Amino acid sequence: MVSLSRIALLVTAAQSAVIPRDAPVGLKVRQTGAGQNAVTWDKYSFYVNGERVMIYSGEVHPFRNPVQDLHLDILQKIKALGFNTVSIYVHWGIVEYERGKLNWDGVFDLQPFFDAAKSAGLWVIARPGPYINAESAGGGFPGWGARVEGQWRTSNPNYTAAWQPYIDSVGKIIAKNQITKGGPIILAQPENEYSGFMNPDGSLNPNEDTEYERLLLEEFDNAGIEVPTVCNDAWIGGHFTSVDVYGYDNYPAGFTCSDPLSWPDPPDYFYSSHKDVAPNSPNSILEFQGGSFDSWGGFGFEQCYKLIGPEMARVFNKNTYASATHLLNIYMIYGGTNWGHLSNPGGYSSYDYSAAIAEDRTLREKYYELKLQANFLMVSPAYLTSAPVDVQKFPTNGSNITITELLDEVGGKQRFYIVRQTKPTETTSSAFKVDIETSVGKLTVPQLGTASYILPAHDSKIIVTDYPAGGAEILYSTLEIMTWKVIDGRTVILLYANAGESGEIAILTTKTYKVDVRRGKASTVTSKQASTSLTLQFVVGHETVVALGEDILLYVVDRVNAYNFWVPDVNLDQDLPVIIKAGYLLRTAKFSGNTLSLTGDTNGTTVFEIIAPKSAQAYTWNGVRLDTDLTRYGTQEGRYRTRTPRVDIPDLARLKWKYINSLPEVSGSYDDSKWVTADHTYTPNKIKPTTPVILYASDYGFHSGNILWRGHFTATGGETTFNLTIQGGNAFAYSVWDGGKYLGSFTGAPAPSAHNGSYTLAGPWVKGSSHVITILQDHMGLEQNWFGGEENFKSFRGLSDYSFGGATPTLKHWKVTGNLGGEKFVDWARGGYNEGGLYAVRKGYHLPGLDDSKWASKSPLKGIKGPGVEFYRTTFTLNIPDGVDYPISIDFRSSTSTSFRVELYVNGWQFGKYIDDIGPQKSFPVPQGILNYKGENTLALSLWSLEESGAALDSIDLVVRSEVEGGVGIVRNSLAPDFTERPGSY
Ligand SMILES: *[C@@H]1O[C@H](CO)[C@@H](O)[C@H](O)[C@H]1NC(C)=O
Numbered sequence: 001m002v003s004l005s006r007i008a009l010l011v012t013a014a015q016s017a018v019i020p021r022d023a024p025v026g027l028k029v030r031q032t033g034a035g036q037n038a039v040t041w042d043k044y045s046f047y048v049n050g051e052r053v054m055i056y057s058g059e060v061h062p063f064r065n066p067v068q069d070l071h072l073d074i075l076q077k078i079k080a081l082g083f084n085t086v087s088i089y090v091h092w093g094i095v096e097y098e099r100g101k102l103n104w105d106g107v108f109d110l111q112p113f114f115d116a117a118k119s120a121g122l123w124v125i126a127r128p129g130p131y132i133n134a135e136s137a138g139g140g141f142p143g144w145g146a147r148v149e150g151q152w153r154t155s156n157p158n159y160t161a162a163w164q165p166y167i168d169s170v171g172k173i174i175a176k177n178q179i180t181k182g183g184p185i186i187l188a189q190p191e192n193e194y195s196g197f198m199n200p201d202g203s204l205n206p207n208e209d210t211e212y213e214r215l216l217l218e219e220f221d222n223a224g225i226e227v228p229t230v231c232n233d234a235w236i237g238g239h240f241t242s243v244d245v246y247g248y249d250n251y252p253a254g255f256t257c258s259d260p261l262s263w264p265d266p267p268d269y270f271y272s273s274h275k276d277v278a279p280n281s282p283n284s285i286l287e288f289q290g291g292s293f294d295s296w297g298g299f300g301f302e303q304c305y306k307l308i309g310p311e312m313a314r315v316f317n318k319n320t321y322a323s324a325t326h327l328l329n330i331y332m333i334y335g336g337t338n339w340g341h342l343s344n345p346g347g348y349s350s351y352d353y354s355a356a357i358a359e360d361r362t363l364r365e366k367y368y369e370l371k372l373q374a375n376f377l378m379v380s381p382a383y384l385t386s387a388p389v390d391v392q393k394f395p396t397n398g399s400n401i402t403i404t405e406l407l408d409e410v411g412g413k414q415r416f417y418i419v420r421q422t423k424p425t426e427t428t429s430s431a432f433k434v435d436i437e438t439s440v441g442k443l444t445v446p447q448l449g450t451a452s453y454i455l456p457a458h459d460s461k462i463i464v465t466d467y468p469a470g471g472a473e474i475l476y477s478t479l480e481i482m483t484w485k486v487i488d489g490r491t492v493i494l495l496y497a498n499a500g501e502s503g504e505i506a507i508l509t510t511k512t513y514k515v516d517v518r519r520g521k522a523s524t525v526t527s528k529q530a531s532t533s534l535t536l537q538f539v540v541g542h543e544t545v546v547a548l549g550e551d552i553l554l555y556v557v558d559r560v561n562a563y564n565f566w567v568p569d570v571n572l573d574q575d576l577p578v579i580i581k582a583g584y585l586l587r588t589a590k591f592s593g594n595t596l597s598l599t600g601d602t603n604g605t606t607v608f609e610i611i612a613p614k615s616a617q618a619y620t621w622n623g624v625r626l627d628t629d630l631t632r633y634g635t636q637e638g639r640y641r642t643r644t645p646r647v648d649i650p651d652l653a654r655l656k657w658k659y660i661n662s663l664p665e666v667s668g669s670y671d672d673s674k675w676v677t678a679d680h681t682y683t684p685n686k687i688k689p690t691t692p693v694i695l696y697a698s699d700y701g702f703h704s705g706n707i708l709w710r711g712h713f714t715a716t717g718g719e720t721t722f723n724l725t726i727q728g729g730n731a732f733a734y735s736v737w738d739g740g741k742y743l744g745s746f747t748g749a750p751a752p753s754a755h756n757g758s759y760t761l762a763g764p765w766v767k768g769s770s771h772v773i774t775i776l777q778d779h780m781g782l783e784q785n786w787f788g789g790e791e792n793f794k795s796f797r798g799l800s801d802y803s804f805g806g807a808t809p810t811l812k813h814w815k816v817t818g819n820l821g822g823e824k825f826v827d828w829a830r831g832g833y834n835e836g837g838l839y840a841v842r843k844g845y846h847l848p849g850l851d852d853s854k855w856a857s858k859s860p861l862k863g864i865k866g867p868g869v870e871f872y873r874t875t876f877t878l879n880i881p882d883g884v885d886y887p888i889s890i891d892f893r894s895s896t897s898t899s900f901r902v903e904l905y906v907n908g909w910q911f912g913k914y915i916d917d918i919g920p921q922k923s924f925p926v927p928q929g930i931l932n933y934k935g936e937n938t939l940a941l942s943l944w945s946l947e948e949s950g951a952a953l954d955s956i957d958l959v960v961r962s963e964v965e966g967g968v969g970i971v972r973n974s975l976a977p978d979f980t981e982r983p984g985s986y
């Protein structure tokens with residue numbers, strides 16, 4: 001994902017620097033590698049196993065879902081959209097937290113994801129970085145990278161030596177899972193948005209480092225990657241064209257969540273720019289806006305969804321089809337969670353992204369809108385060889401309209417008209433006529449009566465001409481096509497429009513058909529039979545079904561009803577053409593014997609309609625026989641009543657909670673001798689501090705969670721204030737103590753990532769006395785590194801300057817700690833980022849299985865008196881039956897006006913960082929598999945009070961977010977160790 005503000009300045013400058021490619025026209029296979037021919041391409045589209053295909057893909061990050069059994073849930077949901085591909089990033093930093101020790105075990109194993117993709121019937125675009133951005137910690141770069149000098153994302157040999165072992169390792173995993181080896185991977189992408197470049201002094205560099213690109217491609221080759229390589233230029237700037245197929249990103253709706261209709265005007269189309277840069281490969285958008293990120297103090301993803309909801313998908317995705325886009329990857333289709341400190345400082349625990357599939361895995365309306373669009377493209381092969389030939393722009397008595405006409409260059413006949421408001425923010429609906437070219441000449445549609453073509457505000461529609469749908473030759477249709485199938489010799493076409501609109505379809509035929517309205521009101525259908533065509537006009541209601549003899553069955557439904565239809569890939573190879581009406585989610589369809597076995601999720605009462613060949617005589621839903629009746633047009637209809645059992649959800653507020661003080665560091669007797677001594681006098685960091693020793697956490701191997709600093713001093717006498725410059729990332733905070741005396745805090749705000757503070761000491765220091773200054777700071781994640789050559793991800797966490805007022809004491813030494821072990825972290829199963837530096841976490845008290853019976857009892861609702869940190873634990877049992885999907889979150893209510901921070905640990909997994917006074921997140925989804933749905937759970941949380949007045953939670957609740965029957969099946973708990981005494985812990 002792009003850092004939009006940072007690229008804005010580059011785009012204009014770069015548009016003149018487009019580099020044309022001079023590859024020959026015709027079918028291309030990857031030139032290097034083993035000469036595979038499983039994935040090839042020409043100037044229009046990709047071919048997979050020789051078949052021309054639209055690549056319709058959704059982005060998912062396996063690292064943002066630490067429950068392997070839930071990948072299949074997400075992937076089945078993506079497959080059910082009609083998509084055929086999923087695109088992934090791999091986060092280098094999490095798998096090589098300690099340099100040289102790659103961790104592909106447990107939740108970090110990619111194999112279960114690839115296996116799930118294969119079993120869902122999806123191809124994979126693998127994007128392993130080394131740089132990924134992704135709003136993730138370091139943009140994928142490991143924390144130890146801060147100590148590797150020189151420019152990253154260049155051919156700097158220090159950097160090359162850093163990434164090569166990782167790319168070699170992940171490259172081999174990708175190679176093993178390529179389509180040529182029977183796996184799902186069809187494309188591989190080195191780097192990410194390698195589009196903006198910086199000189200060491202921070203000035204912009206117009207040139208990409210082509211040697212770096214060559215080294216990456218060479219390492220891909222060495223690892224055995226033979227599928228085509230792609231890139232995702234942040235805009236069509238002609239960067240990294242040495243990959244096999246050039247691609248780019250596009251986020252056209254912007255990110256102004258505060259204003260849900262702040263959509264900018266989209267470019268007419270990118271087609272000509274694409275042709276300038278990559279005329280011989282398919283127009284490929286490797287990232288297309290599927291949602292929005294949100295930052296600390298932001299608006300929340302429900303608000304962002306208003307900006308990037310179903311209307312956005314209608315207006316902007318269709319605008320993209322107007323550019324003849326033949327690889328489209330929606331970023332994100334499912335965002336997931338920044339568990340275990342995986343976010344960069346620009347984001348928070350939720351990476352919901354306002355995506356079509358929400359963080360809790362429920363489906364938003366946008367999901368259903370995308371399903372209509374993807375299914376249409378999948379049954380419209382001529383789209384893949386179409387290119388824009390004309391753009392009409394005209395005013396109407398409502399708004400101004402833009403229509404792009406695409407012509408199938410290969411067949412020379414079919415056309416697609418993409419109709420939209422010229423200004424996407426237009427609030428007026430328009431009624432007008434459209435001029436179209438057809439095989440019978442120019443027509444102005446709609447033709448019958450006085451009807452107009454209606455384009456509501458925030459909408460866009462596609463008109464087709466000379467469109468072959470099985471046995472029907474559609475001359476044109478102003479109703480949109482969702483799908484069509486030939487079933488037992490009869491062509492079934494599913495058409496839709498908004499409720500109440502009129503729409504028209506003309507079919508080329510010399511037969512005379514009786515227009516037989518088998519369902520719906522006959523009065524809503526008008527028709528005109530001519531010698532070579534039949535034109536039908538509908539006023540679109542819930543559902544009208546018209547039979548044209550035994551040849552054609554037309555379903556005309558309103559858009560919301562169209563959402564209920566699914567086009568499953570039966571047995572994953574479509575040997576049975578079916579269309580199924582099934583409500584909330586149809587996951588899979590298998591046909592064997594005479595039984596069509598369907599699986600999926602329902603809520604409420606679901607009306608099923610099975611439009612399938614007669615060879616399917618029995619139907620099951622999640623293994624249970626579906627009773628159906630024959631409709632008047634030969635399909636089967638039935639009703640299914642969902643059974644969602646009530647479950648007991650414990651009231652967290654009433655549980656028995658135990659607690660301990662988690663800031664023993666500010667008690668007089670505290671011994672920090674086991675801490676790392678911060679005694680470096682050199683930092684590889686470009687920002688050189690003024691401190692006598694380096695106080696940057698990454699220099700000592702600490703990269704996530706809380707960091708503690710302890711400075712030991714001998715007073716000169718008369719010291720009165722302590723001043724510091726400290727950095728922790730956006731929304732960070734810190735508290736300062738002089739021995740046991742609290743001096744104050746910076747409570748943080750959404751934007752500041754650093755702070756200059758001045759604190760009055762605990763009385764003027766007496767000459768010769770010893771003092772310890774303790775600083776507890778938040779670490780909001782490593783920064784990203786959007787520009788090639790910049791070193792932003794190395795931004796320090798810690799102090800760049802400190803001083804005393806009144807007098808200057810003598811420094812004895814500084815001590816520092818973060819997570820126990822730093823890069824040599826303890827918990828291999830949950831990964832290096834999961835733990836922070838708080839006492840209780842260093843000790844492992846966040847883990848299940850600890851005997852806390854000797855701890856005192858207190859609830860976090862009672863809370864902490866004064867400033868400091870307390871750590872709370874409780875346990876509870878869940879017993880949620882199989883056969884349902886009940887996503888659960890842990891929710892907080894807005895609390896008192898005091899400032900505090902909470903880190904949530906669920907069965908040892910850090911699954912939320914709650915900052916009440918900054919927000920916006922108050923609800924923290926925790927997936928099944930992290931939550932044990934069938935037994936005991938340990939919930940632990942740190943409560944850091946940043947004020948004298950103390951802090952307490954107003955509420956803490958387990959909330960069932962949704963209840964559906966069905967689900968993906970058994971979800972096993974992610975395996976990770978329980979508590980054991982940690983030798984050497986402190
Ligand atoms: C590579 O690292 C070494 C020290 O580790 C440093 O002296 C050298 O300048 C670095 N090279 C570049 C190109 O930054």
Ligand SMILES: *[C@@H]1O[C@H](CO)[C@@H](O)[C@H](O)[C@H]1NC(C)=O
Nearest residue numbers: 394395396397398399400423
């Ligand atoms: C249509 O476009 C014309 C020319 O750009 C402009 O003057 C007019 O205001 C627009 N009308 C509407 C309704 O937006």
